[in-house]
Amino acid sequence: MNRLLLSTTLLSLLYSISLLSGVEPTTFKIVNKCRRTIWPGILTGADRPLLNPTGFTLKTGKSRTLRVPRSWSGRVWARTHCSTDSSGKFVCAAADCGSGRVECSGSGAIPPATLAEFTLNGDQGLDFYDVSLVDGYNLPMLIIPKGGTSGGCSPTGCLVDLNGACPRQLSVARGNGSRESVACRSACEAFGEPMYCCSEEYSTPDTCRPSVYSEFFKHACPRSYSYAYDDRTSTFTCAGADYVIIFCPLPYTR
Template sequence: MNCLATLPLLLLLSLFTSSSAANFEVHNNCPYTVWAAATPVGGGQRLDQGQSWNINVPPGTAMARIWGRTNCNFDGSGRGSCQTGDCGGVLQCTGWGKPPNTLAEFALNQFNNLDFFDISNIDGFNIPISFAPTSPGADKCHSISCTADIIGQCPAALKVPGGCNNPCTTFGGQQYCCTNGPCGPTDYSRFFKGLCPDAYSYPQDDATSTFTCPGGSTDYRVVFCP
């Protein structure tokens, strides 16, 4: 498993605590169709502008993510492809998407019965996104977003059709992928962090990028193009 397919260390080391399912409302506010994806719960759903998709996520779900796919074409059997975020050529995702894709990541009812959540640009950026807790736990949590014009300002070396790629996928190596021990920020990660300070910019960017809510009492809303 490479650095792009990992969640923050706190999420990976967290402990299960039972509680009730959380509702995730995924809403498309973009002026174009987004094919939403969610794993390990949800699969996939076409969302035209203004449409929403509700997913009930069981307690204890970890290493989970929601993302949007763009410029997709699927046949009647749900097979096809997407320009960004493609998950093996199927509408109903069971694995993770191909970079670049902006991620909303979470793990529910973990250490101290907390939900851990974040937005990540570790896999690059394709769609502006917000990730917000909703009632009844919202007053104890922090809403986060990444809405800057990352595609328009993307460094030339990272530009790809439909998005801004990440340096690990583009260049490889420990400096960018952080697969063999500690690593630090780079000029490319600083580019992402400067535009979206709430979001992960490289795999060990935990201190300023992981947020928590009370587990078992919080639902969430993920919005594309908030």
């Protein structure tokens, strides 16, 4: 009887350990190496456990570590040139989420914005991640997996400051009389044409091909998404990793 009780207790303990290991959260360490304050924003995907906070202030040289549910998916980005206007509304010149507050509260980045995209614990237990310039660009960004057990676990990102080199048709100025370029739009946002947006008759990988504008992004940042069907060289996988997300990785600072 004692053996049976011991055996049952041991099995229960092992089962509890397996459950705990299955829900162990991932961590995102978000680092600001830019020369100025940034305001990271976070958008959780539909029907996924919400990640809080949805936005916060991160001063230069500082970092913040978040515990992320293992089944989470969503986007992380950074807003720049932010302030509170005369009406008390929080606004940003680039990658604003439009909430009027530091917290984005379920609103995504208004393009153009450099995006870190994640789907954790997906197919075969792998995390899928990428840095996307499909919605344009506003800051250099690097994703580094730490402690992964399988899946490649390669770093990815866009290390180059593209704002100064942005084609004139895509460049976004800071405003208020300043000509400083704070972001670089995608061709889809700038022109709205189906051939650039991979929509209508261009809605398949065979019909939507790289443009001269997406090639500008791809040449500068070959490991980042440059247009909607740029999967082959832009999506990375890892299992069991934590992630460091660095804005303005050295030596490229703004």
